[in-house]
Amino acid sequence: MAFARYLTPAPEHSGLGLQCLGVGWQQIKRIQFDGRVLDCYGLMMVVRGGGWFAWGDLPRKRVPLRAPAVFVVFPGVYHAYQPDPTGWSERWVLFNGAAARTHEVLGTLERDAAVTLLQGSPDGMERIFDKLFAAADSGSPHRDVLTSSLVHRLLAELLAGKGTKDLAPFVRHFDERATDSVSIGEHARRLGMDEPTLRREMLRATGTTPKDYILRTRINVAKRLLLTTDRTVADISRRVGYSDAAYFTRLFTRRVGQAPHHFRKVHNPVGGPLSRKSVEQEPR
Missing domain, CATH: 1.10.10.60 (Homeodomain-like)
Structure with missing residues (x-):
């Protein structure tokens, strides 16, 4: 089972700071995945199940995952992942833009800490993903504006879920x-x-x-x-x-x-x- 929508924002949408390039969800079991390098950012949220995620140069960091968890992929950086034999369910979004790079500077997105084990309930991020799916699939003339706004909200929710009360x-x-x-x-x-x-x-x-x-x-x-x-x-x-x-x-x-x-x-x-x-x- 899977859902995916891919978007190609117009040049004018670069002024929004973030451009949503794709969004979807899937349920997968063990897969043969040798890894890849993307030219954009990606945020994947594991909502059920577990496995591992690896990224970076050799020797690569490899981190076990257990839902709810988020892992982020960065442009130009190798990454690979593998669900446990029982599989996992994930939601994902691809994005790019100047605001994504700013989120790196401010620490929302960290190349050395690409995995976040969410603290508390993941309901907030799941609701935003649901709105992303609807916006990408709605046929709205403002689809790219709506999805851009929701990616901003998703990153804010990720920051809130990092457990930084300390x-x-x-x-x-x-x-x-x-x-x-x-x-x-x-x-x-x-x-x-x-x-x-x-x-x-x-x-x-x-x-x-x-x-x-x-x-x-x-x-x-x-x-x-x-x-x-x-x-x-x-x-x-x-x-x-x-x-x-x-x-x-x-x-x-x-x-x-x-x-x-x-x-x-x-x-x-x-x-x-x-x-x-x-x-x-x-x-x-």
Whole structure:
């Protein structure tokens, strides 16, 4: 039993970031499969049964699989797989695009860790696959747009299913303490680790370095204060951890593309910020 649909998006669809090239499902038992190399990405979800997956250069990594599990194949990388004698049931999607490469940079797709044993229920990913099958088979004039959107959702669901709750303390710490005027070393000390370990864990948790995450969080807080209070730019600068308002303005302008006062004018043209009291009571 099997279902498969293959798509050829138009050049205009490259702007969507991801292009779905094919989607389907199949139930297979032991097969004679010597491996292959694709020119696109592939995501295969084993929903029942088990087996093994191997990929990369010699000596190849070979990982046992037991449902629910996902394995990802990468363009230009050899891969092979084999179900157990009792077989497995899989759902699959082929895709490409700039957003897929960005997901590699951010750690959603990892060439060194191509297999994910899903934590918790796989129902979310299965529902997205069901929608992918329907979109690819529907005859909709917007088929390529719909399938692109669903591949985005599938990758987000994969990231959520990786079981990264252990990373939450790092993200929470910087969400809450990013405006503290302390060094990265002090942040590491507060978290009970050295700086290289903190950098590695933050990259795994957020796709960026502690320094950059602090900057982005400070700018996020500054945006909220600009639009919900009548504080001056200098006051907001101090509030988010910069004693030099001119330096803060340069940082803000470089990241946002607008100076703080212009951002306030464009996004809150009628004025009327929330009361300072109500804003101060909100969590950071």
